[in-house]
Amino acid sequence: MHPAQATNPIIRWEYLVDEWDQISEALVQHLRLTVVSVALGVVLATGLSAVALRFRWAATPITTTTAVIYTIPSVALFGILVPYTGLSMWTAVIPLVGYTLLVLVTNFVAGFRAVPAAVRDAADGMGMSRVRRTLGVDLPIAAPYLIAGLRIATVSTVGLVTVAAVVGQGGLGRLVLDGLRRSFWTPMVVGSSLSILLALGLDLVIHLVGRWLTPWARRRAT
Amino acid sequence: MTPGGGHSAAVLAQAAARRDIGVFEWLFDPASWTGPAGILRSLGDTATLCAAVIAAAVAIAVPLGAVLAHLRRGEVLATWAVTVGRAVPTFAVAGLLVPIALRRGWGAEPVPIFTALLLLALPPIFLNTYTAVRAADPAAVDAARAIGMRERAVLLRVELPLAATTVLDGVRVAAVQVVATEPIRAFLGGDGLGRYVRDGLGQNNDGLVVAGALLIATFAAATGLAFTAVGRALPEGVRRSGARRPRTERKERT
Numbered sequence: 001m002h003p004a005q006a007t008n009p010i011i012r013w014e015y016l017v018d019e020w021d022q023i024s025e026a027l028v029q030h031l032r033l034t035v036v037s038v039a040l041g042v043v044l045a046t047g048l049s050a051v052a053l054r055f056r057w058a059a060t061p062i063t064t065t066t067a068v069i070y071t072i073p074s075v076a077l078f079g080i081l082v083p084y085t086g087l088s089m090w091t092a093v094i095p096l097v098g099y100t101l102l103v104l105v106t107n108f109v110a111g112f113r114a115v116p117a118a119v120r121d122a123a124d125g126m127g128m129s130r131v132r133r134t135l136g137v138d139l140p141i142a143a144p145y146l147i148a149g150l151r152i153a154t155v156s157t158v159g160l161v162t163v164a165a166v167v168g169q170g171g172l173g174r175l176v177l178d179g180l181r182r183s184f185w186t187p188m189v190v191g192s193s194l195s196i197l198l199a200l201g202l203d204l205v206i207h208l209v210g211r212w213l214t215p216w217a218r219r220r221a222t
Numbered sequence: 223m224t225p226g227g228g229h230s231a232a233v234l235a236q237a238a239a240r241r242d243i244g245v246f247e248w249l250f251d252p253a254s255w256t257g258p259a260g261i262l263r264s265l266g267d268t269a270t271l272c273a274a275v276i277a278a279a280v281a282i283a284v285p286l287g288a289v290l291a292h293l294r295r296g297e298v299l300a301t302w303a304v305t306v307g308r309a310v311p312t313f314a315v316a317g318l319l320v321p322i323a324l325r326r327g328w329g330a331e332p333v334p335i336f337t338a339l340l341l342l343a344l345p346p347i348f349l350n351t352y353t354a355v356r357a358a359d360p361a362a363v364d365a366a367r368a369i370g371m372r373e374r375a376v377l378l379r380v381e382l383p384l385a386a387t388t389v390l391d392g393v394r395v396a397a398v399q400v401v402a403t404e405p406i407r408a409f410l411g412g413d414g415l416g417r418y419v420r421d422g423l424g425q426n427n428d429g430l431v432v433a434g435a436l437l438i439a440t441f442a443a444a445t446g447l448a449f450t451a452v453g454r455a456l457p458e459g460v461r462r463s464g465a466r467r468p469r470t471e472r473k474e475r476t
Binding site: 079 | 305310311312313317318320321322325398401402403405406409411416419420422423434435436446
């Protein structure tokens with residue numbers, strides 16, 4: 001489970017060279033599925049959070065629904081979609097988007113609720129429009145929560161994309177399944193390790209971009 | 223080895239069904255429930271593995287979380303459990319361990335999937351135990367010390383009972399996640415409830431895929447409900463005292 005195990009002799013190094021096209025294709029597909037799913041998740045979660053923040057009565061049904069979606073087993077959700085979407089990208093993307101919503105909506109709502117009422121009143125008192133206040137005052141204060149949610153959603157999506165290999169998608173997960181079918185360990189080790197490295201890498205990238213975008217949050221952080 | 227060699231045992235015992243079989247037609251056919259590829263057998267396989275994983279996770283995470291919280295140490299582990307806990311890549315971990323296990327002669331089952339699921343189950347149980355023991359009513363803890371209880375008794379007879387509801391909630395979350403994730407085992411050289419989705423996909427049989435998916439989802443939902451029922455059956459005193467403290471704690475966390 002540690003990337004260092006990639007140095008284990010069960011890896012055949014020529015494979016990395018010979019099959020590089022296949023590996024990079026799987027990596028690109030993995031990244032694409034992750035980015036598409038998280039991006040759609042963010043769009044959907046933004047809308048749901050806006051509704052939950054605007055109408056108090058809507059908050060509980062929205063969080064409950066996203067929590068219920070989150071508990072649906074991934075293999076089951078991929079499987080149930082097969083008769084409708086076949087083995088297309090959507091069979092993978094729809095569940096993946098669904099799984100991001102709980103974390104994203106929870107953090108988005110928590111972030112905007114963290115804006116102190118006094119700050120909001122001050123912005124209103126200065127005559128800021130609603131849109132300007134949301135973008136110029138609320139958003140910077142909520143940003144650390146949004147970034148934290150985005151990190152968790154991205155890392156868990158990278159992990160779940162491998163499971164989507166069971167419905168013919170899944171990027172690096174396909175290497176794992178192919179390797180198992182052929183009793184050839186190298187693709188299994190490469191696919192698993194790369195997906196773990198991809199998760200850690202994306203986590204680091206979002207963390208660094210987030211720090212760069214929110215220099216004010218660093219001072220407050222304990 | 224020939225292509226498909228890795229799955230040869232599974233192929234022999236594949237769940238077979240007519241291509242155009244209806245989901246409920248298959249589910250309500252007694253023949254689907256018996257035999258080596260039957261639902262009862264698969265349910266047993268899944269339940270056994272999940273129970274073993276949860277038992278091991280409780281045996282590790284509850285004592286660890288309780289002792290660290292009592293000693294007021296291990297902040298780092300708790301933070302780690304919050305962030306990493308949501309994102310354990312079970313499939314990748316198991317996929318990485320399968321070749322290692324096979325090469326060491328342990329077989330594709332059950333070491334890799336057990337380990338991967340254990341990593342998934344530990345964070346929620348540890349986190350809930352840790353936060354609930356730390357949040358145990360300081361007045362009660364002080365009173366226990368004042369009447370001469372040893373540290374061990376303070377933890378076992380005051381802090382842990384106060385934390386019981388929250389600990390059980392962590393076990394419920396872990397159990398639902400484990401049961402929901404276990405079906406990947408069918409794609410990593412094992413069987414269990416995931417086999418019908420696998421076999422259905424292999425035979426291009428949508429009815430079997432959907433029926434398998436329903437079985438997995440139902441078992442996961444039933445697991446969650448079973449733990450909720452156990453929580454309700456806890457002794458009244460534990461339930462009330464435990465439920466009051468963590469509720470304020472929960473507000474602080476979000």
